[in-house]
Amino acid sequence: MNQASPIQRRTIAVLVDNEPGILARVVGLFSGRGYNIESLTVAETDADKHLSRITVVTSGSEMVIEQIKAQLDRLVPVHRVSDLTQEGPHVARELALVKVISKGNDRVEALRIADIFRAKAIDSTIGSFVFEITGSGEKINAFIELMAPLGLAEVSRTGIVAIARGEKRM
Amino acid sequence: MSTASAPTQTQDTAPITGAEIVLKALVDQGVEVIFGYPGGAVLPIYDALFQQNALRHILVRAEAGAVHAAEGYARSTGKVGVVLVTSGPGATNAVTGLVDALMDSIPIVCLTGQVPTHLIGNDAFQEADTTGITRPATKHNYLVKDIKNLSKVMHEAFHVARSGRPGPVVVDLPKDILMGKTAYTPAPETKHPSYRPRTEPDPRAIAQAVDLMVKAKKPILYTGGGIVNSGPEASKALIELAHLTGFPVTSTLMGLGVMPAADPLFLGMLGMHGTYEANLTMHGCDVMVNIGARFDDRVTGRLNAFSPNSRKIHADIDPSSINKNVRVDIPVVGDAGNVLRAMIAEWKKRVAEGAKPDKKALASWWEQIETWRKRDCLAYRKSTDIIKPQYALERLQAITAARDDVFITTEVGQHQMWAAQFMKFQKPNRWMTSGGLGTMGYGLPAAMGVQIAHPDALVVDVAGEASTLMNIQELSTIVQYRLPVKVFILNNQYMGMVRQWQELLHGSRYSESYMDSLPDFVKLAEAFGCVGLRATKLGEVDAVINEMIAVKRPVVVDMCVDQKENCFPMIPSGAAHNEMILGPTDKDAGSGSGKGPISEEGMVLV
Ligand SMILES: Cc1ncc(C[n+]2csc(CCOP(=O)(O)OP(=O)(O)O)c2C)c(N)n1
Numbered sequence: 220m221n222q223a224s225p226i227q228r229r230t231i232a233v234l235v236d237n238e239p240g241i242l243a244r245v246v247g248l249f250s251g252r253g254y255n256i257e258s259l260t261v262a263e264t265d266a267d268k269h270l271s272r273i274t275v276v277t278s279g280s281e282m283v284i285e286q287i288k289a290q291l292d293r294l295v296p297v298h299r300v301s302d303l304t305q306e307g308p309h310v311a312r313e314l315a316l317v318k319v320i321s322k323g324n325d326r327v328e329a330l331r332i333a334d335i336f337r338a339k340a341i342d343s344t345i346g347s348f349v350f351e352i353t354g355s356g357e358k359i360n361a362f363i364e365l366m367a368p369l370g371l372a373e374v375s376r377t378g379i380v381a382i383a384r385g386e387k388r389m
Numbered sequence: 390m391s392t393a394s395a396p397t398q399t400q401d402t403a404p405i406t407g408a409e410i411v412l413k414a415l416v417d418q419g420v421e422v423i424f425g426y427p428g429g430a431v432l433p434i435y436d437a438l439f440q441q442n443a444l445r446h447i448l449v450r451a452e453a454g455a456v457h458a459a460e461g462y463a464r465s466t467g468k469v470g471v472v473l474v475t476s477g478p479g480a481t482n483a484v485t486g487l488v489d490a491l492m493d494s495i496p497i498v499c500l501t502g503q504v505p506t507h508l509i510g511n512d513a514f515q516e517a518d519t520t521g522i523t524r525p526a527t528k529h530n531y532l533v534k535d536i537k538n539l540s541k542v543m544h545e546a547f548h549v550a551r552s553g554r555p556g557p558v559v560v561d562l563p564k565d566i567l568m569g570k571t572a573y574t575p576a577p578e579t580k581h582p583s584y585r586p587r588t589e590p591d592p593r594a595i596a597q598a599v600d601l602m603v604k605a606k607k608p609i610l611y612t613g614g615g616i617v618n619s620g621p622e623a624s625k626a627l628i629e630l631a632h633l634t635g636f637p638v639t640s641t642l643m644g645l646g647v648m649p650a651a652d653p654l655f656l657g658m659l660g661m662h663g664t665y666e667a668n669l670t671m672h673g674c675d676v677m678v679n680i681g682a683r684f685d686d687r688v689t690g691r692l693n694a695f696s697p698n699s700r701k702i703h704a705d706i707d708p709s710s711i712n713k714n715v716r717v718d719i720p721v722v723g724d725a726g727n728v729l730r731a732m733i734a735e736w737k738k739r740v741a742e743g744a745k746p747d748k749k750a751l752a753s754w755w756e757q758i759e760t761w762r763k764r765d766c767l768a769y770r771k772s773t774d775i776i777k778p779q780y781a782l783e784r785l786q787a788i789t790a791a792r793d794d795v796f797i798t799t800e801v802g803q804h805q806m807w808a809a810q811f812m813k814f815q816k817p818n819r820w821m822t823s824g825g826l827g828t829m830g831y832g833l834p835a836a837m838g839v840q841i842a843h844p845d846a847l848v849v850d851v852a853g854e855a856s857t858l859m860n861i862q863e864l865s866t867i868v869q870y871r872l873p874v875k876v877f878i879l880n881n882q883y884m885g886m887v888r889q890w891q892e893l894l895h896g897s898r899y900s901e902s903y904m905d906s907l908p909d910f911v912k913l914a915e916a917f918g919c920v921g922l923r924a925t926k927l928g929e930v931d932a933v934i935n936e937m938i939a940v941k942r943p944v945v946v947d948m949c950v951d952q953k954e955n956c957f958p959m960i961p962s963g964a965a966h967n968e969m970i971l972g973p974t975d976k977d978a979g980s981g982s983g984k985g986p987i988s989e990e991g992m993v994l995v
């Protein structure tokens with residue numbers, strides 16, 4: 220039934236009560252029903268109201284995406300579900316820490332490329348850098364790819380956080 | 390004024406134990422009966438229970454029985470069923486019942502004991518991660534870690550269980566919380582901040598739906614358990630809408646009773662073992678009005694061949710049910726009763742404004758339906774000696790037809806489908822069966838719960854011998870509380886439904902579907918303190934049924950039926966509605982109907 224329509228990628232923001240088990244509920248829903256999670260981030264965003272915001276990047280047919288949103292909305296501690304991709308323009312960013320271990324020319328080249336990508340070296344030793352880079356997922360992918368031959372050793376990524384452009388609020 | 394209110398004030402704010410808070414909340418929520426089983430972690434609640442009279446506790450013989458009993462109680466009354474079990478194995482034994490209630494949208498609050506908060510996570514004695522285990526088994530669950538939240542959580546649990554699409558809710562109660570003290574707070578009047586199910590349909594959606602309905606030439610009302618959950622008023626509205634429009638009505642397994650079986654507009658159940666007329670009407674309709682059903686795979690058969698030429702309206706209180714399996718044209722989110730009343734009002738308005746439903750088209754649609762009806766799809770090969778299971782149920786139906794107080798539960802298998810086909814329900818809440826999960830062992834404890842709620846009614850568990858053994862221990866509960874439950878076993882010595890599938894799909898290799906050494910059910914009944922009756926010949930059936938009813942005690946009937954009977958009609962998994970297999974008495978059966986062997990695609994489906 221669902222295979223007919225093309226697979227789409229969506230960034231969905233979910234406002235939830237920051238309570239124990241909420242992440243398990245959301246993740247369990249995705250795994251239990253066989254939905255994809257490409258990335259998922261969560262942190263408290265309103266300490267007074269104990270609200271957290273989850274950003275999940277998922278993919279599926281139109282029908283599956285509608286299901287995902289309806290299923291999320293059905294969870295008792297979920298306040299709002301917002302399909303940022305569908306609802307209009309939004310900005311999405313990811314942060315990555317990239318460790319590069321190299322010497323000589325490779326080291327110089329790594330630093331040069333980091334500069335082009337506006338990545339910051341936030342830790343350095345004689346033999347290594349840790350770069351901090353933010354941007355779209357694609358930009359980070361590109362950066363990592365370029366670092367690969369230059370001593371790429373380790374990557375830690377946050378996953379996407381996103382917010383609607385303009386005056387619109389969730 | 391102030392002197393009058395002062396005592397209650399102090400009473401309400403005086404600290405009481407967590408266990409007392411639990412019971413007070415239950416009483417305030419209108420609970421009268423709890424089905425439970427004690428253990429270390431819930432001893433404080435049992436101690437508090439001992440010291441009060443407002444709540445009745447029914448001591449089951451295994452926790453699985455407690456949940457099914459609460460389901461029977463809930464389904465037959467419309468109230469929330471309440472379960473109390475201990476931590477660890479008490480909670481894990483309850484899980485099947487919770488999933489059963491989840492699948493069938495039955496309101497349950499299940500209180501589980503838990504090890505004290507400071508031991509949680511330490512693999513303490515009888516510790517289980519109950520909220521973890523039951524997260525996908527419930528509509529929602531809570532672990533109370535601070536006694537200050539206890540009252541609020543208790544009230545919220547009931548609100549969540551019974552509102553919106555009803556379902557099971559677990560409240561996990563660590564022992565130190567039950568023994569601590571704080572003030573009780575009554576149910577809050579404020580709305581829940583995040584959980585707000587939508588019950589009133591959007592008038593625009595209703596208008597679009599009725600647009601389609603007014604123009605329909607070949608309509609059908611496809612009704613389900615959502616109408617039962619909405620309450621008896623919703624059934625009345627359905628009957629009114631059906632007669633106002635003249636539309637034929639079919640119902641899912643879960644919806645039986647929402648439309649009186651005796652009503653000429655009713656076509657019987659649809660789906661895998663539904664009637665020929667119901668399934669072909671669904672297949673051929675041009676406008677389908679689904680009220681409170683969820684396009685279950687047991688109903689739709691092969692999805693890409695399901696009712697291919699219809700425009701579909703789907704009203705459901707749960708937005709996630711809409712467009713899940715079947716894409717519909719007009720989604721309506723709302724409570725079934727509200728939707729039906731809104732449709733009635735809109736239809737009347739349209740007609741008053743001059744809209745003219747196509748009466749001629751409807752009449753010829755009915756003519757077509759009547760030819761399907763004449764096929765007499767439930768006919769079976771009669772016998773003069775051996776008891777056909779269908780015959781036993783026909784007799785049970787005939788003998789009890791005049792009564793208005795008959796409640797039927799079932800186990801799972803062929804007998805369940807025959808009960809759905811042959812028992813005639815004129816009202817909602819009279820039929821309790823495990824539809825979504827198909828849980829063998831449901832019917833006996835469920836009947837017990839029904840009988841607790843309706844002490845003078847005739848409550849019959851239409852059972853299979855294999856299923857009955859799955860919760861047979863509850864006969865002991867039934868005897869303890871003097872519940873005159875009737876366990877009506879259609880004993881074919883086979884897991885009949887499994888045998889039927891093996892016959893049709895696996896070359897009649899009856900792998901492990903026959904049971905040797907079954908107990909003597911008459912003696913078993915007597916051992917428990919019930920009355921045991923047996924019929925082995927056709928001529929004995931009426932006498933046994935009459936005696937079963939006359940005896941004002943729990944009765945187990947061992948109805949020894951034809952071992953090889955199959956349940957028809959049948960739409961094999963993966964087949965379309967118009968590829969139905971009819972029974973051996975049908976003149977075209979085997980040739981025109983069953984389209985050869987079942988496809989490989991169908992074989993993988995359950
Ligand atoms: C707990 C559970 N286990 C297994 C099944 C699979 N199953 C469905 S029907 C059935 C046979 C039931 O036999 P019986 O109770 O004798 O009923 P009959 O079909 O013979 O009428 C089985 C094993 C099930 N539905 N539930």
Ligand SMILES: [Mg+2]
Pocket residue numbers: 802853854855879880881882883884885
């Ligand atoms: Mg059997």
